[in-house]
Amino acid sequence: MTKLLTSDQVERYARDGFVHPVAVLSRDEVRELRRELEDWEHTRGAPIDFPEKSKSYLLFDWADQLVHHPQVLDAVEDLIGPDILVYHSTLFLEEAHSGAFVRWHQDSTYFYLEPHLHVTAWVALSAASVLSGCMRALPGSHRWGAFAHDDKPGPMNMIRRGQGISGRFDGEAGTLMPVAAGEMSLHHTDLVHASGANDSGDRRIGYAISYIPAHVRPAGAVRPHALCVRGRDHGHFVPERRLRSALSAEDRQQHREALAAFRALQDAGFSLAASATGAP
Numbered sequence: 001m002t003k004l005l006t007s008d009q010v011e012r013y014a015r016d017g018f019v020h021p022v023a024v025l026s027r028d029e030v031r032e033l034r035r036e037l038e039d040w041e042h043t044r045g046a047p048i049d050f051p052e053k054s055k056s057y058l059l060f061d062w063a064d065q066l067v068h069h070p071q072v073l074d075a076v077e078d079l080i081g082p083d084i085l086v087y088h089s090t091l092f093l094e095e096a097h098s099g100a101f102v103r104w105h106q107d108s109t110y111f112y113l114e115p116h117l118h119v120t121a122w123v124a125l126s127a128a129s130v131l132s133g134c135m136r137a138l139p140g141s142h143r144w145g146a147f148a149h150d151d152k153p154g155p156m157n158m159i160r161r162g163q164g165i166s167g168r169f170d171g172e173a174g175t176l177m178p179v180a181a182g183e184m185s186l187h188h189t190d191l192v193h194a195s196g197a198n199d200s201g202d203r204r205i206g207y208a209i210s211y212i213p214a215h216v217r218p219a220g221a222v223r224p225h226a227l228c229v230r231g232r233d234h235g236h237f238v239p240e241r242r243l244r245s246a247l248s249a250e251d252r253q254q255h256r257e258a259l260a261a262f263r264a265l266q267d268a269g270f271s272l273a274a275s276a277t278g279a280p
Contacts, residue, residue: 103164
C-alpha cells in the first residue's frame with residue numbers, strides 16, 4: 001500500500017528511472033516559500049549562490065520545510081522505504097531569458113554511495129516548463145550502467161564543477177519533464193538527465209533534494225554528513241542536526257562543516273578517478 005504515489009507511478013519509476021508530475025505543495029505554500037527565499041536575496045542584494053545554494057536546509061527555514069514536507073517524504077518513502085536521510089541538496093535557480101544549462105549526467109557518479117538507491121526530489125517553486133528549460137531525461141538509462149564523466153565548469157553551467165558526459169548523448173532530445181509550481185519530479189541516481197536554457201519571463205526555481213534510504217553507505221574516502229528526516233538513522237554518516245535558527249552562527253558552522261566534507265569527498269573521488277585513467 002503506497003502513501004502518495006500510485007502503483008502505476010511506482011512502476012513507471014522502476015521502468016523509466018523517473019516519474020512526474022507529483023503534486024506536493026499548495027499555492028499558499030509555494031508563495032510563502034518563494035517569498036522567504038527572495039526576501040533574503042533582496043536583503044543580500046544579489047541572487048542566492050554558492051555556498052548557500054548547497055545544503056540550504058541547514059541554513060534556511062524555507063529549505064528546512066521542504067526537506068521535511070510530509071507530502072514529499074510520503075512519495076519518497078513509496079520508492080525507498082521508511083528510513084530516510086537527506087544526503088545533499090542544490091537549489092537550481094535560472095533567471096528569466098537565461099542561457100544557463102546542465103549537461104547530460106548521472107548524479108551517482110559524484111555522490112559515492114552504495115548501493116545506488118538515491119532518489120532526487122526536484123521540487124518546483126516556479127513553473128519548470130518546456131519554455132523555461134525543464135529537466136529532460138533518457139528513459140531507462142538508470143539501467144544502462146555508469147558512464148564516464150568529465151568536468152567542464154563555466155559561467156553558464158549550473159553545476160559548479162561542470163560534471164557531465166561528453167559526446168555520447170550529444171544531439172539527444174530526451175523526454176521532457178515539465179512541472180508546475182508546487183509539483184515535483186522524482187528521478188533515480190543513475191538516470192541520464194539534463195536541462196536547458198530558460199526562455200520564459202520568470203525565474204525557474206527548483207530545489208533538488210537528494211534522499212537516500214538509511215542503509216545506504218558512503219563509498220568514498222571521506223565520511224560525509226546526512227540528515228535523518230524520517231524513521232531511523234543507521235549510523236553510516238556523520239549526523240546533521242536539524243536547523244534551529246535560520247542563518248545563526250551555530251547553523252552556519254554546521255553548514256560549513258557538512259559542505260566541506262561533501263566537497264572533500266568529491267575532490268578525493270575525482271583524484272582517484274583521474275589517477276585510474278591517467279588523467280592529469
